[in-house]
Amino acid sequence: MESPYEIRRATTTAELTAAQHLYDGPAREEWAARFLAAPGHLMLIAYADGAPVGFVSGIEMLHPDKGSEMCLYELAVAEAYRRRGIGRALVDALAVVARDRGCYDMWVGVDTDNDPALATYRAAGAKDDGPFAMLTWPFG
Numbered sequence: 001m002e003s004p005y006e007i008r009r010a011t012t013t014a015e016l017t018a019a020q021h022l023y024d025g026p027a028r029e030e031w032a033a034r035f036l037a038a039p040g041h042l043m044l045i046a047y048a049d050g051a052p053v054g055f056v057s058g059i060e061m062l063h064p065d066k067g068s069e070m071c072l073y074e075l076a077v078a079e080a081y082r083r084r085g086i087g088r089a090l091v092d093a094l095a096v097v098a099r100d101r102g103c104y105d106m107w108v109g110v111d112t113d114n115d116p117a118l119a120t121y122r123a124a125g126a127k128d129d130g131p132f133a134m135l136t137w138p139f140g
Contacts, residue, residue, distance in 0.1 A: 072106060
């Protein structure tokens with residue numbers, strides 16, 4: 001059976017801004033341009049009937065003693081399209097990109113009470129590394 005959606009890598013600011021209804025806030029053209037120009041930054045967008053219905057963003061990170069790894073930065077699927085496998089397909093597609101780039105792993109930070117996200121990541125093969133604390137320096 002053919003999938004009713006397709007996943008494509010965003011390569012233009014127009015593609016990134018067209019998906020802004022999936023973000024936490026409105027997209028800004030200049031930030032979209034910076035995102036596309038930044039080495040290692042990528043966004044894969046899932047489309048249904050030509051419209052964006054989900055996305056995953058990733059950042060390839062490098063370290064002198066570890067090589068490269070992929071950070072799954074954010075995943076979102078429009079509410080009307082959830083529980084159809086789109087989130088898992090997006091995660092799987094990002095993992096393919098990470099492997100193609102020679103990353104030794106892929107990781108994501110997720111709130112421990114975000115059951116839908118945890119289920120999606122586990123279904124896509126992620127393993128739980130145990131308790132994790134994230135600390136933030138807010139700069140205003």
